Amino acid sequence: MKKLFTVLAISFVMIRFLSGNASALSLGTDITISDRNNTGTAWYSDREDQEVEPGMVANQTWDLEGFFLNGTILSMVGGYDFINNTEYTSGDIFIDINGDAVFGDIDGSSDGFKSVSNIYGYDYVIDLDFSTFSYDLYSIDSSTLLTTSYYKQNQGSSPWRYESGGSLLSENISFTYGTGFSDADTGFLGGSHNLVTDIDMGFIAGSDFIAHFTMGCGNDNLMADGTVPTPEPASMILLGSGLIGMGGLVRRKKVGNN
Numbered sequence: 001m002k003k004l005f006t007v008l009a010i011s012f013v014m015i016r017f018l019s020g021n022a023s024a025l026s027l028g029t030d031i032t033i034s035d036r037n038n039t040g041t042a043w044y045s046d047r048e049d050q051e052v053e054p055g056m057v058a059n060q061t062w063d064l065e066g067f068f069l070n071g072t073i074l075s076m077v078g079g080y081d082f083i084n085n086t087e088y089t090s091g092d093i094f095i096d097i098n099g100d101a102v103f104g105d106i107d108g109s110s111d112g113f114k115s116v117s118n119i120y121g122y123d124y125v126i127d128l129d130f131s132t133f134s135y136d137l138y139s140i141d142s143s144t145l146l147t148t149s150y151y152k153q154n155q156g157s158s159p160w161r162y163e164s165g166g167s168l169l170s171e172n173i174s175f176t177y178g179t180g181f182s183d184a185d186t187g188f189l190g191g192s193h194n195l196v197t198d199i200d201m202g203f204i205a206g207s208d209f210i211a212h213f214t215m216g217c218g219n220d221n222l223m224a225d226g227t228v229p230t231p232e233p234a235s236m237i238l239l240g241s242g243l244i245g246m247g248g249l250v251r252r253k254k255v256g257n258n
């Protein structure tokens with residue numbers, strides 16, 4: 001009996017330890033999808049963690065790892081240092097809500113940061129400012145000006161940044177930045193991870209969306225596909241029908257026993 005208790009106690013400790021590691025950060029659902037640009041091997045394969053775009057610098061410093069959605073809150077994780085990498089700085093987050101986002105293996109004619117109209121199908125941009133940890137939200141259309149990523153072979157990673165035009169919907173919204181997270185905290189590989197979180201997607205409640213982010217060089221392209229939940233009415237109706245169902249079950253059981 002004492003032996004059994006000891007075995008149970010050890011099992012309990014092990015389970016707590018494993019789950020404690022796995023859920024260190026509660027970011028919700030990993031909604032990362034393929035960036036559709038890969039050559040099938042190692043760092044250039046069809047995954048997002050430990051992956052960059054074909055031919056690019058392959059290490060954790062340039063690795064974008066995942067988008068997460070928790071209710072309406074969007075988060076982004078990377079080995080890439082979103083605020084201290086001065087060589088090629090962070091871009092903005094682009095959102096498509098009608099399934100025509102253009103991404104993948106697209107070649108350009110020459111290197112350079114180019115000003116282009118929005119040929120990528122995106123409908124909104126979350127214009128991030130990493131000096132104030134705040135963002136402005138714009139709805140954008142095909143006449144809005146955006147800036148491409150730098151390298152011609154990385155045009156599948158474009159666009160990089162919002163430039164001008166579109167309609168300002170709201171401004172100076174705060175987001176949260178975190179750094180120094182471990183593999184156990186994030187579930188990703190590479191040793192050290194950075195986090196952008198508290199981006200509120202409530203402005204497209206009920207919509208499916210594609211999200212996109214890259215850094216200036218386009219070294220890594222990060223894409224996601226998620227659905228922003230609609231809050232109150234739907235969940236209230238579900239809760240109500242569940243209670244009604246349980247009531248019916250209890251009544252039927254009573255009838256059967258008689």
Ligand SMILES: [Ca+2]
Nearest residue numbers: 050063189190
């Ligand atoms: Ca990684």
Ligand SMILES: [Ca+2]
Nearest residue numbers: 048051063064
């Ligand atoms: Ca990556």
Ligand SMILES: [Ca+2]
Nearest residue numbers: 096098121122
């Ligand atoms: Ca679109």
Ligand SMILES: [Ca+2]
Nearest residue numbers: 035220221222
């Ligand atoms: Ca990628």
